[in-house]
Amino acid sequence: MIEVEFYGAAKTVTGSNYLVKTPEATFIVDCGMFQGPEVEGRNLEPYEYDASKVDFVLLTHAHIDHSGMLPKLYKAGFRGKIYATSNTIQITELLLFDSAKIQESNYQSGNFYGKYTQKVALAYNSSDAEQTIRLLQPVQFDEEFEIMPGIRTKFLHAGHILGAASIEVTIANEGEERQIMFSGDIGRVEQPLIPGFDKDYKSTPDYIFIEALYGGLEHPKRSESIEEMVKIINRTISRGGNAYIPAFSVQRTQEILKFLKDAIEAGDLDKDIPVWLDSPLAQKVSKIYTAALQHNEDSIFYFDSLRFVNRYSQSRGIQKTTGQIVLAGSGMADGGRIMNHLTTGLDKKNNSVIFVGYQAAGTIGRELTDGHKEITIGKTKIHVSADIRYLHGFSSHGDTSDYLQWIKRHKSEKLKKVFLVHAEEDRSKALDLELDQIGIMESYIPDWKEKVTLE
Numbered sequence: 001m002i003e004v005e006f007y008g009a010a011k012t013v014t015g016s017n018y019l020v021k022t023p024e025a026t027f028i029v030d031c032g033m034f035q036g037p038e039v040e041g042r043n044l045e046p047y048e049y050d051a052s053k054v055d056f057v058l059l060t061h062a063h064i065d066h067s068g069m070l071p072k073l074y075k076a077g078f079r080g081k082i083y084a085t086s087n088t089i090q091i092t093e094l095l096l097f098d099s100a101k102i103q104e105s106n107y108q109s110g111n112f113y114g115k116y117t118q119k120v121a122l123a124y125n126s127s128d129a130e131q132t133i134r135l136l137q138p139v140q141f142d143e144e145f146e147i148m149p150g151i152r153t154k155f156l157h158a159g160h161i162l163g164a165a166s167i168e169v170t171i172a173n174e175g176e177e178r179q180i181m182f183s184g185d186i187g188r189v190e191q192p193l194i195p196g197f198d199k200d201y202k203s204t205p206d207y208i209f210i211e212a213l214y215g216g217l218e219h220p221k222r223s224e225s226i227e228e229m230v231k232i233i234n235r236t237i238s239r240g241g242n243a244y245i246p247a248f249s250v251q252r253t254q255e256i257l258k259f260l261k262d263a264i265e266a267g268d269l270d271k272d273i274p275v276w277l278d279s280p281l282a283q284k285v286s287k288i289y290t291a292a293l294q295h296n297e298d299s300i301f302y303f304d305s306l307r308f309v310n311r312y313s314q315s316r317g318i319q320k321t322t323g324q325i326v327l328a329g330s331g332m333a334d335g336g337r338i339m340n341h342l343t344t345g346l347d348k349k350n351n352s353v354i355f356v357g358y359q360a361a362g363t364i365g366r367e368l369t370d371g372h373k374e375i376t377i378g379k380t381k382i383h384v385s386a387d388i389r390y391l392h393g394f395s396s397h398g399d400t401s402d403y404l405q406w407i408k409r410h411k412s413e414k415l416k417k418v419f420l421v422h423a424e425e426d427r428s429k430a431l432d433l434e435l436d437q438i439g440i441m442e443s444y445i446p447d448w449k450e451k452v453t454l455e
């Protein structure tokens with residue numbers, strides 16, 4: 001008998017964590033952090049299962065909502081291996097240290113942006129992160145790999161971000177084999193920088209776990225969002241303002257840099273406008289991308305007017321000048337260096353803020369994109385005069401067309417059930433309807449902490 005228990009990303013987007021019990025072993029697929037004020041308190045709840053009895057973890061990709069609670073699992077007694085692709089391992093190391101440092105500094109200072117509470121402050125510390133990183137074990141894409149007798153896996157390109165995988169797990173079960181496909185986060189069929197998922201790959205799993213974040217929705221064209229971004233920047237610079245781009249450190253920052261570089265080369269953007277990357281983390285991630293995507297020149301997303309901010313005093317310095325583009329994390333303005341830029345820049349009508357990614361409920365980014373005119377950062381109340389824009393074409397998640405293209409590869413008589421996860425319930429329901437249209441009728445939206453048996 002195979003049992004699956006849903007400890008995250010069930011009727012919500014973050015906190016991915018599926019516990020799988022087979023006759024041979026107990027393992028977890030992803031161990032992510034819950035994000036946003038409504039669910040983040042769950043990060044501090046003790047695990048419902050005995051972490052020391054978990055044999056191994058399969059990690060789909062580095063994003064913190066998939067990897068961010070691995071050190072908590074370590075702290076609770078887990079000592080097995082964490083299998084992931086080598087690029088996922090490189091990025092996960094950076095993100096876990098970064099997360100531990102943020103938690104430590106928030107805990108010490110008591111400073112929180114937005115509505116984040118002190119409760120989440122110390123799920124783990126840097127030394128837990130360091131010990132966890134030692135458990136990471138690289139696996140190759142597209143190669144079947146026996147983890148232990150009776151359990152084989154295959155990591156397949158998922159697009160989305162560098163290293164991201166969908167994971168196919170084949171489990172011996174009472175003399176028969178059962179195959180489960182975990183989608184992880186699915187990228188778009190066409191995406192910049194990294195390859196998308198393999199459209200021609202075929203397999204016939206018995207069960208599929210698919211993300212449904214954008215179920216029922218289609219993204220606007222990326223090219224339109226790029227054009228719009230360049231227009232907003234040009235208008236902002238011509239009136240003497242700063243264009244702030246809150247951007248996620250992994251994938252989004254690198255994509256935006258590439259689009260800016262392309263625009264400069266095409267003559268659409270003045271090559272003399274300074275572009276500041278005010279994120280030491282994003283710089284480190286960019287180096288991993290550069291090494292993975294090419295072997296010699298670091299030319300994919302580097303250009304003459306790009307400058308790097310390392311020291312905090314430098315970051316303070318550029319808050320006093322105008323006529324520049326500033327990229328900084330976090331992408332949802334719920335912490336990171338962008339907060340200082342917003343604190344000094346939001347009340348000036350010449351400035352603009354361009355959001356380029358998903359904005360979770362409860363974040364400052366969400367308040368701004370919802371049109372709030374008064375916001376509070378730390379203890380400072382700010383009247384919003386800057387031009388706030390939200391461009392939807394940059395998502396690294398697929399939309400409904402991408403999901404359908406992805407799942408069609410796995411449609412067969414054998415397919416018993418599709419579990420819709422990693423989405424608000426209404427999005428999962430919308431994707432469910434789309435699946436019906438292509439003849440996949442057996443789907444299910446699991447709840448947090450629900451347990452199901454796979455036959």
Ligand SMILES: [Zn+2]
Nearest residue numbers: 061063160185
């Ligand atoms: Zn992701």
